[in-house]
Amino acid sequence: xxTFIQQLLNGLAWGSVYALIALGYTMxxxxxxxxxxxxxxxxxxxxxxxxYVGRWTQKADLxxxxxxxxxxxxxxxxxxxxxxxxxxxxxxPLRSASRLSALITAIGVSLLxxxxxxxxxxxxxxxxxxxxxxxxxxxxxxxxxxxxxxxxVIMVTAVVLMVALMLFVQRTRLGRAMRAVATxxxxxxxxxxxxxxxxxxxxxxGSVLAAAAGVLVGLSNPKVEPLMGIxxxxxxxxxxxxxxxxxxxxxxxxxxxxxxxxxxVSGYGLSTYRDAVAFALLIGFLLFRxxxxxxxxxxxxx
Amino acid sequence: MAIPPGxxxxxxxxxxxxxxxxxxxxxxxxxxxxxxxxxxxxxxNIVMAVSLNxxxxxxxxxxIGHAGFMALGAYGSAAITYxxxxxxxxxxxxxxxxxxxxxxxMLLNGAMLAGGLLAAIAGVVVGIPTLRLRGDYLAIATLGFxxxxxxxxxxxxxxxxxxxxxxxxxxxxxxxxxxxAAITVLVVARLVASTxxxxxxxxxxxxxxxxxxxxxxxxxxxxxxxxxxFFAGIxxxxxxxxxxxxxxxxxxxxxxxxxxxxxVLGxxxxxxGSVLAAIVLTTLxxxxxxxxxxxxxxxxALLIVLMLTRPQGLMGNRELRLxxxxxxxxxxxxxxxxxxxxxS
Numbered sequence: 001x002x003t004f005i006q007q008l009l010n011g012l013a014w015g016s017v018y019a020l021i022a023l024g025y026t027m028x029x030x031x032x033x034x035x036x037x038x039x040x041x042x043x044x045x046x047x048x049x050x051x052y053v054g055r056w057t058q059k060a061d062l063x064x065x066x067x068x069x070x071x072x073x074x075x076x077x078x079x080x081x082x083x084x085x086x087x088x089x090x091x092x093p094l095r096s097a098s099r100l101s102a103l104i105t106a107i108g109v110s111l112l113x114x115x116x117x118x119x120x121x122x123x124x125x126x127x128x129x130x131x132x133x134x135x136x137x138x139x140x141x142x143x144x145x146x147x148x149x150x151x152x153v154i155m156v157t158a159v160v161l162m163v164a165l166m167l168f169v170q171r172t173r174l175g176r177a178m179r180a181v182a183t184x185x186x187x188x189x190x191x192x193x194x195x196x197x198x199x200x201x202x203x204x205x206g207s208v209l210a211a212a213a214g215v216l217v218g219l220s221n222p223k224v225e226p227l228m229g230i231x232x233x234x235x236x237x238x239x240x241x242x243x244x245x246x247x248x249x250x251x252x253x254x255x256x257x258x259x260x261x262x263x264x265v266s267g268y269g270l271s272t273y274r275d276a277v278a279f280a281l282l283i284g285f286l287l288f289r290x291x292x293x294x295x296x297x298x299x300x301x302x
Numbered sequence: 303m304a305i306p307p308g309x310x311x312x313x314x315x316x317x318x319x320x321x322x323x324x325x326x327x328x329x330x331x332x333x334x335x336x337x338x339x340x341x342x343x344x345x346x347n348i349v350m351a352v353s354l355n356x357x358x359x360x361x362x363x364x365x366i367g368h369a370g371f372m373a374l375g376a377y378g379s380a381a382i383t384y385x386x387x388x389x390x391x392x393x394x395x396x397x398x399x400x401x402x403x404x405x406x407x408m409l410l411n412g413a414m415l416a417g418g419l420l421a422a423i424a425g426v427v428v429g430i431p432t433l434r435l436r437g438d439y440l441a442i443a444t445l446g447f448x449x450x451x452x453x454x455x456x457x458x459x460x461x462x463x464x465x466x467x468x469x470x471x472x473x474x475x476x477x478x479x480x481x482x483a484a485i486t487v488l489v490v491a492r493l494v495a496s497t498x499x500x501x502x503x504x505x506x507x508x509x510x511x512x513x514x515x516x517x518x519x520x521x522x523x524x525x526x527x528x529x530x531x532f533f534a535g536i537x538x539x540x541x542x543x544x545x546x547x548x549x550x551x552x553x554x555x556x557x558x559x560x561x562x563x564x565x566v567l568g569x570x571x572x573x574x575g576s577v578l579a580a581i582v583l584t585t586l587x588x589x590x591x592x593x594x595x596x597x598x599x600x601x602x603a604l605l606i607v608l609m610l611t612r613p614q615g616l617m618g619n620r621e622l623r624l625x626x627x628x629x630x631x632x633x634x635x636x637x638x639x640x641x642x643x644x645x646s
Contacts, residue, residue: 035438093610100364101613104566105606107559112602119599234445234555241442276453279446286443287431 002144007267008260013151013220015259016158020213021236022243022251023165024206030182030246031202033099037106038086040233041113042079042207046214047224048121050075051128054218058132068133068153068219075211083207087200110233117226125225128218154216161212162252165205169248178202182246231275235262238282244295253293318484326477338476340588345479346540347580349486351564352573353533358562359571360494361526362506364441367428368534369557370448371421373550375535376542377461379417380470383409383543387471410473414482414539418532424451425531429524445555456550466549467542474543482540486533491573493529502526506571567608567615575617582616 021043028036053074057067090109094102130136130150140147169175180188181198189195217232218224239258243250258278265277285292330338354368387409394405424447432443461467493499501522504512513519542548564583568575586604590597608616 029438033438035441090606090610094613097613100566100570101609104563105609107563108602108606108609112599112606115598115602119595230556234449237442238446241439245438272457273453276450279449282446283432283443283450286435286439286446290435290439 003267005145007263009145009147009151010267011260011263012256013154013259014263015256016155017213017217017255018232018236018239018259019252019255020158020161020209020216021232022239022255023162023248024210025237026240026243026245026248026251027178027202027206029240030248031178031185031199032091032102034091034102034106035237036203036206037103037233038090038109038113039206039210040229040231040236041110041117042083042086042229043210043214043217043233043236044117044224044226044229045082045113046075046079046207046211047128047218047228048117048126048214048226049078049211050215050218051126051224054129054133054215058129071133072157072212072215075215076208079207079211079214080204083203083210084200086207087203092196092199114226114229121226123226125223128222128224130219130222134219150219154220157212157216161209165209165248168205174198174201235278238278241282242285242292244292247292247294250292250294257293314488318488319481322477322480322484325480326475330476340584342476342479342544344581344584345476345483346537346544347561347564347584348483348577349479349533349537349540350561351568351576351580352483352486352490353530353537354561355565355568355571355573355576356490356494356502356533357526357530358565359569359576360490360499360506361502361523362570363433363523363526364438365444365527365530366441366555366558366562367444367446367448367451368530368561369553369555370444370451371425371531371534372538372541372557373448373451373455373553374421374424375414375417375538376548376553377417377455377458377467377538378420378535379410379413379539380467380542380548381461382413382416383471383473384467384469386413406471406473407478410478410539410543414536414543417539418535421535421538422528422532425527426524428531429527430520433520433523433527445558448553448555448558452550452553455553462548464550466547468547470542470546470548472543472546474540479540479544482536486536487573487577489529489533494573503571563605567605569615569617569620572615572617572621574622575615575620578616578622 021039024039024042025036028034028039050071054067054071057070062070086109090105091102094105134150134153137149138146139149139152167175169178177188177193177198178201180191180193181195181202185195188198214224235258236255239254240251241254242257243252243254258281261281262274262278265271266274270277330341333341350368350372354365357363357365357368390409391405394400394408395402400408428444428447432440432447435443455461456464494502501512501517502525504515504517505519505522509519512522560583564579565576567583568577568579587597587601590600593600
């Protein structure tokens with residue numbers, strides 16, 4: 001029982017990271033109907049810039065309490081610029097071309113970031129300065145169940161960001177504009193919404209969330225390297241589909257669900273099948289509920 | 303026009319075998335082994351790209367699981383030659399009295415056909431339930447199946463598991479690779495040009511209208527998956543017996559992506575485009591070796607630039623035709639569309 005609760009906690013922490021990445025996928029899919037394959041690489045860039053900013057905070061001898069927030073904000077700012085640049089340079093020129101060309105371009109951007117990352121940062125893994133940012137301690141420990149301060153920070157940061165996103169999307173003018181673009185781009189244009197700027201904004205927000213995920217992962221799994229974005233990126237996309245792609249609450253739910261399932265599967269001795277289970281879950285969902293947990297059915301019109 | 307179609311096919315087949323045999327016996331041995339290896343990869347990639355084109359280009363489905371089918375064919379056929387080869391080969395040469403080359407060819411092709419069949423069965427198993435899905439959902443489901451196949455193979459100890467599958471007999475040389483490349487091109491080209499093959503194009507253009515004129519869309523899609531997966535399995539078999547070492551890391555979804563890039567870059571639905579793209583995209587990373595560290599960055603950058611400037615692909619949906627090229631009287635790339643071996 002204790003192990004089970006421990007696994008649940010680990011799964012929640014891991015799942016909230018998936019959820020943060022999945023949000024970027026689902027938002028971009030919502031406005032552009034594009035699977036942004038480069039999103040996993042944005043997450044990687046978040047972790048890598050987090051690594052450099054984190055080391056800088058240590059060298060500059062910033063107060064302990066400031067180090068993690070500064071690292072988070074630094075990585076988020078860098079990825080905001082990156083997300084904006086990717087959209088403007090690689091996707092915007094293809095807005096009117098077929099969706100497939102955009103998809104291939106996304107794959108190209110993903111490959112470019114992986115390889116440029118290996119060139120710039122070096123292919124060997126780097127060790128995230130977790131001990132300087134947030135020295136490990138146990139917040140709650142009941143019997144064998146331990147909740148570390150790192151897990152707590154991961155979950156709290158993720159929840160804060162997600163609540164902020166929900167409020168932004170549901171309560172602000174820009175958020176309403178974003179929903180309008182996702183519903184019908186042409187109609188949004190007609191009522192005077194600057195569609196291009198909203199699309200850029202969507203990429204920026206998605207990238208900021210991915211950057212946060214990158215730094216949070218660095219805290220608990222300190223090994224960061226330029227190819228670390230491939231699998232989590234793919235899994236986060238799976239999470240977005242599980243929740244119902246295009247649906248923000250769905251992405252959160254799917255991310256947490258996937259994190260829980262994966263951690264439980266590997267926790268009970270089937271770790272080599274971990275990746276397969278995630279995808280089996282995906283296919284099961286697609287067959288019986290193709291629109292995901294919270295997605296609305298898409299009726300084909302002739 | 304008076305030539306009966308059967309005779310034309312026979313002539314075509316004989317000419318193909320002749321050209322490939324000439325290539326394998328007279329030209330290939332003269333080439334430096336490193337270049338020959340690249341040329342062999344081109345042949346295998348032609349099999350993969352053209353077969354994927356049938357699914358993605360002609361039928362308009364979006365599969366990102368082609369590397370999974372390739373893995374099934376590779377591991378399936380390699381298991382047969384690795385475990386069965388030492389028993390079958392002596393029997394073929396001693397008891398039946400076949401020459402060594404013929405016996406090896408029989409073993410290789412038997413094993414590859416079995417591997418291709420295995421992949422085709424998987425194609426149908428994947429196809430029937432998932433083809434209710436459309437567009438992106440289908441894409442992500444095939445991606446999932448590809449990854450599941452990979453993880454299952456990774457856990458199979460008889461084929462090496464995480465260590466990789468070593469010491470696979472080196473049986474697939476330039477002759478078999480380019481013969482199968484030619485077969486793939488001919489079969490897919492003839493299929494989509496046939497009356498039955500029009501169904502593929504109809505499903506791509508408008509699924510609802512296709513259904514309305516009486517085409518069974520599910521059946522058409524499953525057929526495309528079956529044939530595409532079969533040739534992907536053959537491609538895997540060729541790869542396994544050419545490289546002689548297999549590891550599941552060779553068949554990740556990035557590999558599937560490589561083939562998709564070939565299909566899209568060549569032009570969806572253009573067979574000669576796929577062949578051309580397979581040649582360009584296999585050669586490019588090798589040609590870029592001169593700039594060593596920057597080559598994969600350049601490759602990715604070139605891919606983005608190509609898609610931005612030519613989103614419809616190199617060939618659009620047109621085909622290179624020998625006759626038209628002759629008419630233009632610029633036979634420079636003339637052999638590409640029909641007999642890939644001849645161009646090299």
